[in-house]
Amino acid sequence: MAALTPVSRTPVSFYVPVVALAGTFAGLLVGTSNDATFLGMVIGAALLAVIAFLITKVVPSEKTARWVVLLAFAVAGFFVGGIAGLVVGVAFGWFFGWFTYWLYEGRYRAHLAPYLTSGQVLWHYMFRVICGAIFVFLITPILVVLPLSFNAEDFFTFTPEMLRLDPEGYSLKHYRDFFTNNEWQRSFRNSLIIAPIATFISVSLGTLAAIGLSQSHVPFRRAIMAIMISPMIVPLIISATGMFFFYSGIGNWMEESLGLGKSFVGYVKVILAHAVLGIPFVIITVTATLVGFDRSLTRAAANMGADPVTTFFRVQMPLILPGVISGALFAFITSFDEVVVVLFVGSAGQKTLPWQMFTGLREQISPTILAVATILVVISIALLATVELLRRRSERLRGMSPG
Numbered sequence: 001m002a003a004l005t006p007v008s009r010t011p012v013s014f015y016v017p018v019v020a021l022a023g024t025f026a027g028l029l030v031g032t033s034n035d036a037t038f039l040g041m042v043i044g045a046a047l048l049a050v051i052a053f054l055i056t057k058v059v060p061s062e063k064t065a066r067w068v069v070l071l072a073f074a075v076a077g078f079f080v081g082g083i084a085g086l087v088v089g090v091a092f093g094w095f096f097g098w099f100t101y102w103l104y105e106g107r108y109r110a111h112l113a114p115y116l117t118s119g120q121v122l123w124h125y126m127f128r129v130i131c132g133a134i135f136v137f138l139i140t141p142i143l144v145v146l147p148l149s150f151n152a153e154d155f156f157t158f159t160p161e162m163l164r165l166d167p168e169g170y171s172l173k174h175y176r177d178f179f180t181n182n183e184w185q186r187s188f189r190n191s192l193i194i195a196p197i198a199t200f201i202s203v204s205l206g207t208l209a210a211i212g213l214s215q216s217h218v219p220f221r222r223a224i225m226a227i228m229i230s231p232m233i234v235p236l237i238i239s240a241t242g243m244f245f246f247y248s249g250i251g252n253w254m255e256e257s258l259g260l261g262k263s264f265v266g267y268v269k270v271i272l273a274h275a276v277l278g279i280p281f282v283i284i285t286v287t288a289t290l291v292g293f294d295r296s297l298t299r300a301a302a303n304m305g306a307d308p309v310t311t312f313f314r315v316q317m318p319l320i321l322p323g324v325i326s327g328a329l330f331a332f333i334t335s336f337d338e339v340v341v342v343l344f345v346g347s348a349g350q351k352t353l354p355w356q357m358f359t360g361l362r363e364q365i366s367p368t369i370l371a372v373a374t375i376l377v378v379i380s381i382a383l384l385a386t387v388e389l390l391r392r393r394s395e396r397l398r399g400m401s402p403g
Contacts, residue, residue, distance in 0.1 A: 015103035016052050022099060023048025026092055030080075052100045062105075066097035083165040142377055149174055149370035156367065174371035184368065187356035194267065194352060195335040198274035202331040205275070206282025207324055211316070213283070214290045225287075229280040240344040243273045247345050263349045270346045274338060278331025285330065289323025322390040329383045337376070 023044040031040015051072075055065035070093035077089020102108055112121060152171035153159050161169025178184045209228055213221045231239055247269040254260045254268070293316070301311040317324070339354035346352075351359075353372065360366045 009104055010106050012053065012056075015056075015100065016049050018103055019052040019096065019100050020045040020049035022096070026096075048096060051096070052104075055097070055100060056104050062101050066094075066101070069093050069097040069100075081163065084163050087165075145370055145373050146377070149367070149374040151367060151370070154367050156365065156370070174368045177366075177368045178371050178375075181368070184353075184356060184372070187351045187353045190350055191336055191353040194271055194274060194350070195332050198271045198278060198335040199328050199332040201271070201275035202278030202282050202335075203324060203328045206279040206327060206331070207286050207320075209279070210283045210286035210290060211312075214287060214293075225283070228283055231277050232280040236340050239277070240341045243276070243341060244344040247273060262347075266347045266350045270342055270350045270352075273341045273345045274335040275331075277338060277341065278334050281330035281334060282324070282327030285327035286320060286323045289320045293319060322393050326387045326390050329387050333380060333383060336379075 023046075024041045025044075026048070027040040027042070027044020028037060029040075030044065031037045034040065051069060055069060059065035059068065070090060073089040073093030073096070074086055075089070077085035077087070077092070079085070081088065108125065109116075109121065112124065116124070147162065148156065148158065150170045150172065151159060151162060152169050152173070159169050163169075178188075212218060213225050213228075215221075218224070251265045251269050254265045255262060260268075297315050297319075298311050301315045302308075306314065336352075337354055339352070339358050342350065342352050342355050343358075346355075353376075357369050357372055360369045
């Protein structure tokens, strides 16, 4: 009961306006979905201000007050938007019930230093709100695509059945179309052929370049590094234009002088172009790993009679392997998701998955694109999770974090 004493409680003039401000944002979301943005903001602010005042001054128990708020929002959400509205209402009710008492009881200062001023406390939470808003801004387009890929209709919008969470509004037909359509499968196979080979070339050349540029005796290494990572700095359309003219000449020479097939030459050009785009990512990640590398280990291996190749594979490579694999994953993602360079360098025979998606958006609006986008998002999340695990392993190996 000590936490509920009047000493720990904040004045009405503080927590009620703050809750009302949060209600403004909630009203913005609800009002925008009903074509009444300004009215939603006003109603949200006024409603939450009244609720915050009543539950803290009238209802004696916090637990009871929070349940009342949750049930009230749930019922209101159900009448406004059905099952989907019920889910949103429950989320809003839980949050605002917790948020009101979090402010009212002064719990927002519980884990902060007692000497912080009000301005410092405000900035502490404002910084987190800003970061959260940026995160929501970046992640919302992805979250919109995921449910739309299960749309039972051939629409790019949420149908009334989907909004009601009706099972009839959802289907896997777009995924079935992706796995059974010849055009999609051919482009998918092309991506699975091009991306791994381009990644292997990027890792091989990028790792050797990073090791060489990490040596202090290499002249002009800063200028060389700037040139090596320029493909990720120069606008992609410029790089693609340059690659078009460069690889066109190489392709003609390979076809006329070496007698290679046109299709094979097309794959070679696309793979080399993607390798060029992936090398900077490998150089950066491997160079970052080499910063904490102990050079005395290679000297010790040389003193024991190991040649440079043995030293690299037995001593150096195991320690920089997390950086190499991280660079490989970034190079793979770059190649797998790239479309501009393929349009310039490749031909119809090398149509990759992103190229097929671009064609689907330009020539025929196919919801299968949403299913493919969802699959790519899942693959990207898995690869980024792998990168994070490798980063933590690298830190443990270098003694930068506890095991």
